[in-house]
Each structure stands twice: as C-alpha cells, then as structure tokens.
Amino acid sequence: MIGLYDIWPAFVVVALLWPLAGIPLFQRVGFESNSTRVRAIDGMRGYLALAVALHHAVIYHELLATGAWKYPPSAFYGPLGQVGVSLFFIISAYLFWGKLLSAKSSVDFPTLLLKRAFRIGPLYILAVGTAMALEVADAQIDYSTFATYERAFFNLLFGVFGYVPLSSSRVCVLACVTWTLPYEWLFYFSLPIAAIFSRHPVARIGLPAVLLAFSILMSVSGGSATYGYLGLFAGGMLCATLEANGLLVKWHRHALSAVALVMLVCIFAIYKTAYAPGPMLLCIATFFLVVTGADFFGLLTASRSVRLGEISFGIYLLQGLAFVSIFSIAPLRTFAMDNAAQYWLVIAMAMVLLVLMALVAHLVVEKPGVSLGKGLAGVLRLSTQREARETTAPDAGQPWRIRDVSQDSLQATHGTQER
Numbered sequence: 001m002i003g004l005y006d007i008w009p010a011f012v013v014v015a016l017l018w019p020l021a022g023i024p025l026f027q028r029v030g031f032e033s034n035s036t037r038v039r040a041i042d043g044m045r046g047y048l049a050l051a052v053a054l055h056h057a058v059i060y061h062e063l064l065a066t067g068a069w070k071y072p073p074s075a076f077y078g079p080l081g082q083v084g085v086s087l088f089f090i091i092s093a094y095l096f097w098g099k100l101l102s103a104k105s106s107v108d109f110p111t112l113l114l115k116r117a118f119r120i121g122p123l124y125i126l127a128v129g130t131a132m133a134l135e136v137a138d139a140q141i142d143y144s145t146f147a148t149y150e151r152a153f154f155n156l157l158f159g160v161f162g163y164v165p166l167s168s169s170r171v172c173v174l175a176c177v178t179w180t181l182p183y184e185w186l187f188y189f190s191l192p193i194a195a196i197f198s199r200h201p202v203a204r205i206g207l208p209a210v211l212l213a214f215s216i217l218m219s220v221s222g223g224s225a226t227y228g229y230l231g232l233f234a235g236g237m238l239c240a241t242l243e244a245n246g247l248l249v250k251w252h253r254h255a256l257s258a259v260a261l262v263m264l265v266c267i268f269a270i271y272k273t274a275y276a277p278g279p280m281l282l283c284i285a286t287f288f289l290v291v292t293g294a295d296f297f298g299l300l301t302a303s304r305s306v307r308l309g310e311i312s313f314g315i316y317l318l319q320g321l322a323f324v325s326i327f328s329i330a331p332l333r334t335f336a337m338d339n340a341a342q343y344w345l346v347i348a349m350a351m352v353l354l355v356l357m358a359l360v361a362h363l364v365v366e367k368p369g370v371s372l373g374k375g376l377a378g379v380l381r382l383s384t385q386r387e388a389r390e391t392t393a394p395d396a397g398q399p400w401r402i403r404d405v406s407q408d409s410l411q412a413t414h415g416t417q418e419r
Contacts, residue, residue, distance in 0.1 A: 002341040004061060005074040009344040010054045013351050017050070020355055021304035029310040029362055031370050040290050041091060043300035046308025048084040049315035053354060055081025056175040057347045060323050064337055069172045075268060082274035083267060085180055086232050086283045088316075092184055093236025094291070096191060097208070100198040101244045109192050111377045116188055118373025120181070120313075121158035122365045127317045128155050128163050131173045134324070140169040160185045175320030183229050194237075205245070208237035212284075216277045228275045235284030239291050248292045256294035260286045314358030314366065322354035 002009060058077040063069050072078050100107060132152060135141055142148055154161040159181030165171050197203040215231025242248070249256060263286045267279045274283065286294075295301045308315070326349060327333045336346035 002339075002344060004058065004340040004343065005072070005077060006340075007076050009347075010077075010080075013054065013344070013348050014047070014050055016348055017308070017351060017355055018304055020352060021307050025359060025363075026304075026307045029307050029359065031310070031367065038291055039306060040293075040295045040300040041094075042309040043295075043302065043305035044087065044290060044309065045091065045312040046305055046310075046315065047300075048087050049312040049319075050308070050351070051084035052081045052177065052316055053175075053319040053351065054347075055084070056177075056319060057323070057350070060172075060175075060327070061337075061343060063172060064327060064333065069176065075272065079268055079271060079274045079279070083264070083279070083283060086274050086280065087287060088180070089183065089229060089232035090236035090239070090284060090287045092187060093233040094240045094287070095236075096188065097194065097198070097237040098240035098244070100191065100195050101204060101240060103198075107191075107195060108381065109195075111380055112191070113188060114377050114380065115370075115373045117158050118369045118376070119366075120184075122369030123314060123317060123361055124159045124178075124181070125156055126361065126365055127174060127321065128178070130321060131163065131170070132166060134173055135166045135170055138167065138169040140167045142167070158185075170324075173320050173324055174317070175323065177316055177319065183226075183233075187233050205238070205241045208234045208241060212238060215280075219277050219280075225275050228277075228280055231277070231280050232283070235280070236287070239284065239288045242288065243291055249289065251293075253293040253295055254297060256289045256292055257296045260289040260294040261296065263289075308355070311355070311358040311362040311366075314361045315354060318357050318361060319354055322350050322357055326350040326353060 055072070055077055058072045058074065059069060062072070099112075132155065148166055151164050151166055155163050155166075159178060162182050163174055163178040165173070194207065197207040211234035212231050215227045215234060218227035219231065251259075263282045267274060267282050271279045273279070290300070299305060326346060327336070332346060336343045
C-alpha cells in the first residue's frame with residue numbers, strides 16, 4: 001500500500017517528467033543570455049521548483065480533506081519546499097552579487113531593475129490576474145470597500161508586495177507561493193547600497209560574512225524568520241565572493257556530488273524545518289559545492305534538467321493553478337481522495353499539466369517579456385548615454401560658441417609654437 005507521506009512516489013513523479021522535458025517544444029526554451037552561468041545551477045532550479053510543488057501537493061490533500069492549509073507532518077515533505085525556497089534565495093544572491101563583483105564599471109541599476117521587472121512581471125501578472133478572476137467568479141468579493149481595490153492594485157505591482165486574496169474564498173489559489181517575491185525585490189533594491197562594499201577586497205567578503213553571522217545570532221535568539229532569509233541571501237553572496245577570489249574546493253565532481261548529497265540528506269534526517277541556522281548552513285554549503293563543480297553525478301547538467309530549470313519560475317508560480325484545474329473536476333477529486341495511491345496518481349497528472357503550463361507560459365509570456373525588457377533597457381541606456389554626451393560636451397552641437405581655454409593652456413600652446 002502507498003502512504004500519502006511515502007517518499008518514493010515523489011521521485012517517481014519527477015522521473016515521469018523526465019521524458020516530457022525531451023519533447024521538441026522544449027528545445028525552444030531559454031532566454032539566449034550572454035551572461036556566464038554555472039550550468040548545474042540552471043539544472044538545479046527546475047528540481048527546486050518541483051520540490052516546492054510536491055511539498056504543496058501533500059499540503060493540498062489536507063486542504064481538500066479539512067479546508068486547512070497547514071505544514072505537513074512529514075520529515076520529508078515538510079522541509080522539502082523550504083529547502084527549495086532556501087536554495088532559490090541563495091541562487092538569487094549569488095547571481096546578482098556576482099554581477100557586482102565582476103562589473104568593470106558602475107552598474108546601471110535602473111536598467112537592472114527594469115529587466116527584472118520584465119522578467120518577473122508578465123508571468124506574475126498573468127498568474128495573479130487569473131487568481132483574482134477566479135475570485136470574481138466566486139462572487140464573494142466585497143466591492144463596497146476601498147480596501148478591495150487597493151489590494152487589487154498592490155497585487156499587480158510585479159510581486160513587490162506579493163499577492164493577497166481579495167476574499168477568503170480561494171486563499172490558496174496560487175499555493176501561497178508569492179510570499180517569497182517581496183524578499184527577492186527587497187534584495188534587488190538593496191543592491192545599490194551593497195555595491196559600495198563590492199569594490200573593496202575586504203568588504204566584499206566582510207559584508208556577507210557579517211550578515212550571515214548576524215542572521216545566525218538573531219535566529220538562535222528567537223528572532224523572526226526574516227533573519228533566516230537574510231542569512232540565505234548572505235550565504236549566496238558569500239559563495240559568489242569565494243568563487244570570485246578563487247577559493248573553491250578542488251575535488252573531483254563526483255566526490256563533490258557525494259558530499260553535497262549527504263548534506264541534503266542530513267537536512268531531512270536531522271531537522272524538522274529548513275528555516276533554522278543548521279539547515280541554512282547546510283544549504284549554503286551544498287550550493288557552494290555546486291558552484292565548485294558538484295553536478296549530482298551529471299543530473300543537474302543534463303539538457304533536460306537545464307530545460308526544466310529555464311521554466312522553473314512558471315513551475316513555481318503556476319503550481320496552485322494546476323492543482324485548482326485538476327481538483328476542480330469533481331469526479332477526479334473524488335477519485336483522488338479515495339486512497340493515497342489514487343491521490344498520487346492524480347498528483348502525477350497535475351505535475352504533467354503544471355510543466356506543460358509552465359512551458360507554454362515561458363514561450364508565450366516570459367520570453368517576449370524578457371525581450372521587451374531588454375529592448376526598453378537598450379533605449380533607456382542610449383537615452384542616458386546621449387544625455388551624458390550632451391552634458392559633458394555641450395559645445396559639440398553649438399560650433400558657433402567660442403570654447404573657454406585656460407590661461408595655462410594658452411601659454412602651453414604659445415610655448416609649443418615658439419619651439
């Protein structure tokens with residue numbers, strides 16, 4: 001008999017998605033970015049998004065049975081989603097702090113934020129717009145209060161404030177995943193300040209180290225979970241700094257993969273939650289080994305893994321809509337709730353639907369959005385450069401004006417002529 005909290009069904013579901021990632025349409029995924037990225041990180045992101053989805057799939061059973069959305073009483077499925085989110089935070093910090101470390105000149109932060117807005121915003125607005133449309137269809141929204149319209153406005157601001165349902169009828173329509181986006185945006189907004197420290201060889205390693213130590217201290221002292229998230233971002237920054245300084249573990253990739261796998265197993269074997277100093281440090285160390293060369297015996301660098309990674313934002317953001325789509329079918333919902341084996345069978349169907357939804361959203365929404373953002377960023381950059389040229393060389397467009405020449409320059413020119 002299959003139990004709801006058995007571990008092996010999760011691996012079977014992921015294995016079933018492997019052939020799906022090989023269909024010809026998947027060859028069109030990707031943003032054709034010129035930035036240098038570790039291929040294993042791209043492959044990792046797909047599995048992290050699937051981990052979060054499987055975590056919520058188990059929670060969804062309780063939601064259907066009792067109407068409550070709560071942490072699952074499982075040593076595996078409980079921390080599974082938290083580990084996925086933790087590594088997502090680490091990856092974001094690693095990538096963007098790495099941009100600051102490798103920049104040869106000052107970073108154009110307005111352009112960077114614009115690109116992030118068009119990377120996150122289009123798919124986010126699609127997901128949130130669909131969620132609010134479902135709430136409207138439920139006809140349980142109070143249109144008489146200003147707070148409803150205010151909430152709808154903030155919901156559409158590219159995830160800066162996350163998503164707050166307009167009513168209590170469909171609280172988990174997006175599987176409650178948007179809470180991470182405000183933290184991502186807060187990190188992006190802090191980059192101009194962080195850039196001040198990125199130029200000094202001591203400060204570039206001191207800043208993430210101090211933030212990580214502060215996070216651990218506050219977490220041990222009983223501080224809020226926000227301090228733990230700060231530590232995850234600091235850990236990603238620290239990994240980028242160590243890589244930039246060449247401080248990498250020079251082992252064979254299989255040895256690195258074995259150690260990284262043991263660290264992940266320790267998180268599930270020892271801890272009940274991943275948002276604590278111990279598992280946080282293990283997640284950071286695991287990611288550092290991936291940066292160094294761990295590829296989990298070739299799994300993370302496989303083409304199909306990388307393709308899943310390219311659509312990972314869609315897998316993460318659209319999982320709630322996939323669950324709603326499947327379980328809104330009454331006969332299918334009744335079949336799933338009959339026993340655990342049938343529930344996992346329906347979850348496999350939902351995960352296939354989710355990957356296909358993420359694939360279509362990537363091709364139709366994400367890629368055009370990124371292209372539009374790059375185009376606007378190019379226009380903004382050209383406009384800024386033109387304005388700078390006009391400011392620094394005002395006489396170029398006014399040849400009739402006499403240039404101001406200093407007395408020293410006149411004397412030097414006169415001396416040259418005399419010689």
